[in-house]
Amino acid sequence: MGLARLAGPTDDVIMITLTLKEQPSVPLEAEVISPDVLANLDHAAVRALPVYLGKRRLRLDEFFEVDGPGSEQIVIRGDAGKVKMIGRGMTRGSVRIKGNAGMHLGAEMKGGSIEVTGNASDWVGAEMTGGFIRIQGNAGGQVGAAYRGSLAGMNGGAILIGGTAGLEVGMRMKRGTIVVGKTVRDFAGLQMKGGTIFLLGGAEIRTGAWMFRGTIVSLLPVALLPTFSFACEYNPSFLRLYVKQLAALGVSLPNANGRWKRYTGDNSVPGKGEILIGEPEASAASATGVVSNSSGR
Amino acid sequence: MLRITGGKVYDPANNINGVVKDICIADGKIVADVExxxxxxxxxxxxxxxxxxxxxxxxxxxxxxxxxxxxENQRQARKFVHSANHRMGIGGPTPTTFATGYLYAGMGYTTVVEAAVPVLSAKHTHEELRDTPIVDKACCLLMANNEIVLDLLEAGDIERAKQVVAWLIWAAKVYGVKAVNPGGVTAWKWGKDAKTLHDPVYGYNKVTPAKIISSLARIIDELGMPHPLHLHCNNLGTPGNAATTLETMKVLEGSRAHMAHLQFHAYGGDDWHSMRSEAAAIAESFNARPNLTADAGAVLFGNAVTITADGPWQHLLYQLTGRKWGNLDVENETGCGIVPYTYKGSNLVNAVQWAVGLELLLLINDPWRIFLTTDHPNGACFWRYPEIIHLLMNADVRKERLKKLPAKALSRIKLADLDREYSIYEIAIITSAGPAKALGLTQKGHLGVGADADVAIYNQNPDGELMFRYPRYVIKGGEVVVEEGDIRNPHDGREFLVKPPFDPAIEDFLRPLFQQYYTMSFDNYPVELERIEHAELRTIP
Incomplete structure (x- = not known):
């Protein structure tokens, strides 16, 4: 999967900085804030890009101070919690948000990286196929999920969330990795078809409901549905490989060499997915905080 | 007034095969000359x-x-953004009303038949058709599972059944009559199906699918309807159903009929693993029966949405795919099932279906009796017709595509042996002249004097797909509606209606049945003629 290759931006390139003037009254649709769009535009063209406030089409510079020429390294400052679709469908470059991000951040992205120092709203990385997203704070629901009606959610790439996450994390995901540092809410891995979800801070209820395939790794005991059956207690070798990949992203996974309980399900589908639950000593380690906020810069 | 000059004209109804001649248009009609x-x-x-x-x-x-x-389809579909020339909408497998008109016209099509309308939702259908611009429209009414009609057939009261059928045609304001899985949809209301033609339909003692088919076909002929019974046979989509289809052709002896989406009814084998093409046997029997016409219902690989009144089949398809399933029950008249589906070239069954559609088009030797359709959106979207035309016109292209199919599929199909290539003239027959003739739309499908001025002009190109995907001009009712790759002057199309003869006294028989069995009162049931904008009514004396 090559998480280690998904390196962030280097500091010696020219960046474009967008500073939010004030939070919009209703959510602003700004899918133009993407390296693919900004890379080849000059300063004036960036300022004139269209954004939608409700049904009204307005200019980007009505909402953002724009500093610098177009670049595929984008920095956003301010509380962009109501700015939707940042980095949607991006294939390269980086977006660094010093603050919060709105819904659909990095949805359908194919490559590049997104980092958020604050919180992100729902649908982070929905249906993404590649690239890397790191949220230092909390995320909303449907992280890496399939949009309503779609057969498959996230199909590659990685999403790291330092804090908590909402409902239906990884719903119908097919490939890729999601790591959540603190508790996730209900239905993590709903109808999951593949890929891996690491729950470092445990989960609320109905984890893995209707999962067909894929792996959910929890460091804390989770309330399992009755349609999951205990398989064995063992040390999965693939976890040791994951430790190396996750370490490159600043995530440490304790107890990878320890013992794990394996449950299979969801038998109501019937599915061949698995939930791995670490032994109690592993959960003690997780409580000390395992998602590092520093990525080495 | 308009003159089209210098183009090679293909007008099969008037035996004009690629002759350079002028086409003149005035007042929405083809005329001999204009100044x-x-x-x-x-x-x-x-x-x-x-x-x-x-x-x-x-x-x-x-x-x-x-x-x-x-x-999920709408999200990825082509968007039509509002402009001075057109309303907004979305394309994809189930385009919105306005987009449907633009997409058909944008391909050179100017007349479409909505093939499945229950009386109970006819008002809704007509309202959507009113909002489907440019193209002229006609509807077929679902009849073969109407319980009032079936009860009359059970009682052997054919004459009264004929009156009821005629009254229902006029009540729904339609053009023709469609029979879908005769008896099967009624049986589905008890969780059953009608798989054999000569056994009684569940809930009846005497009515069999064969009786429904032959009675309706005869009634439609006796009423003098311009389009014969439009038939979706029993056992759609299932391996081995060719036997049912061949038997249905025998049942239809002595009557006219149009067999819809024949591809879905031409399979051999005993189960999904042994499924194979029986297109050759179907075509052989069909070729010998001039009372029949058919449309292909061809399949192309990719996303589709299956929609049919054939409820039991849709439940089976849902069980096979594990995808979404919608089921509608239309009171005493019919039902409906919906399952999104993806045809995959790597799937043996889908590969056979793809080949069967093409085989039927190639093996049925009279192009005036087999027409190009995909049973949109069941086999593929209508806006993909040019892809099928390309395959029909070029045996080498077909052979290249065959190489991508699973090796196992090749032993189940005959397509590799078929070298026939459609000429441009034959394409004009299967896309226009033939279907217009089968529909009895005498003013459509040709360019003779007096015909509606519906003309499609394409750049000649050896690649059939490129040629027919992007018409250079499309003229509808004398107005240029497509030019320079965009829609111009979209106007409303018309709707063709037929009023067959019936004795108004039949209402005295129907009224109490409605009070007893329907959720709708009898007086609210028929569609008023005023609801149909631009109606073009043909009254049969």
Whole structure:
């Protein structure tokens, strides 16, 4: 999967900085804030890009101070919690948000990286196929999920969330990795078809409901549905490989060499997915905080 | 007034095969000559009568249900942004009403037949068709599972059944009559199906699917309807169903009939693992029966949405795919099932289906009796017709595609042995002249004097797909509606209606049945003629 290759931006390139003037009254649709769009535009063209406030089409510079020429390294400052679709469908470059991000951040992205120092709203990385997203704070629901009606959610790439996450994390995901540092809410891995979800801070209820395939790794005991059956207690070798990949992203996974309980399900589908639950000593380690906020810069 | 000059004209109904001649248009009709007005120089282009789609699903309750059920398709579909020339909409497998009109016209089609309308939702269907611009429309009414009609057949009261059928045709304001899985949809209300033609339908003692088919076909003929019974046979989609289809052709002896989406009814084998093409046997029997016409219902690989009144089949398809399933029960009249589906070239069954559609088009030797359709959106979207035309016109292209199919599929199909290539003239027959003739639309499908001025002009190109995907000009009712790759002057199309003869006293028989069995009062049931904008009514004396 090559998480280690998904390196962030280097500091010696020219960046474009967008500073939010004030939070919009209703959510602003700004899918133009993407390296693919900004890379080849000059300063004036960036300022004139269209954004939608409700049904009204307005200019980007009505909402953002724009500093610098177009670049595929984008920095956003301010509380962009109501700015939707940042980095949607991006294939390269980086977006660094010093603050919060709105819904659909990095949805359908194919490559590049997104980092958020604050919180992100729902649908982070929905249906993404590649690239890397790191949220230092909390995320909303449907992280890496399939949009309503779609057969498959996230199909590659990685999403790291330092804090908590909402409902239906990884719903119908097919490939890729999601790591959540603190508790996730209900239905993590709903109808999951593949890929891996690491729950470092445990989960609320109905984890893995209707999962067909894929792996959910929890460091804390989770309330399992009755349609999951205990398989064995063992040390999965693939976890040791994951430790190396996750370490490159600043995530440490304790107890990878320890013992794990394996449950299979969801038998109501019937599915061949698995939930791995670490032994109690592993959960003690997780409580000390395992998602590092520093990525080495 | 308009003159099209310099183009090679393909007008099979008038035996004109690629002759360079002028086509003149005045007041929405083809005329012998005009003076003045615009001249279109069509040098290097081919001139066709506007396309006629004899079987499609573009409006009504079922299609709307399908639109709502598939947000994933809508999200990825082509967008039509509002402009001075057109309204907004979305394309994809189940286009919105306005987009449907633009997409058909944008392909050179000017007449479409919505093939499945229950009386109960006819008002909704007509309203959607009113909002489907440019193209002229006609509807077929679902009849073969109407319990009032079946009860009359059970009682042997054919004469009264004929009166009821005629009254229902006029109540729904339609053009023709469709029979879907005769008896099967009624049986589905008890969780059953009608798999054999000569056994009584569940809930009846005497009525068999064969009796429904032969009675309706005869009634339609006796009423003098311009289009014969439009039949969706029993056992659609299932391995081995060719036997049912061949038997149905025997049942239809002595009557006219149009067999819809024949591809879905031409399979051999005992189960999904042994499924094979029986297109050759179907074509052989069909070729010998001049009372029949058919449309292909061809399949192309990719996303589709299956929508049919054939409820039991849709439940089976849902069980096979594990995808979404919608089911509608239309009171005493019919039902409906909806399942989104993806045809895959790597799938043995889908590969056989793809080949069967093409085989039927190639093995049925009279192009005046087999027409190009995909049973949109069941086999593929209508806007993919040019892909099928390309395959029909080029045996080498077909052979290249065959190489991509699973090796196992090749032993189940005959397509590799078929070298026939359609000529441009034959394409004009299967897309326009033939279906217009089968529909009895005498003013459509040709470019003779007096015909509706529906003309499609394409750049001649050895690649059939490129040629027919992007018409250079499309003229509908004398107005240029497509030019320079965009929609111009979209106007409302008309709707063709037929009023067959019936004794108004039949209402005295129907009224109490409605009070007893329907949720709708009898007086609210028929569609008022005033609801149909631009109706073109043909009254049969």
């Amino acid at each position: 003045g007005g615009r001249t279109i120089d069509a040098t290097g282009m081919i001139v066709f009568p506007g396309g006629v789609d004899i079987h499609t699903h573009v409006a009504g309750a079922a299609l709307n249900f399908a639109r709502a059920m598939t947000p």
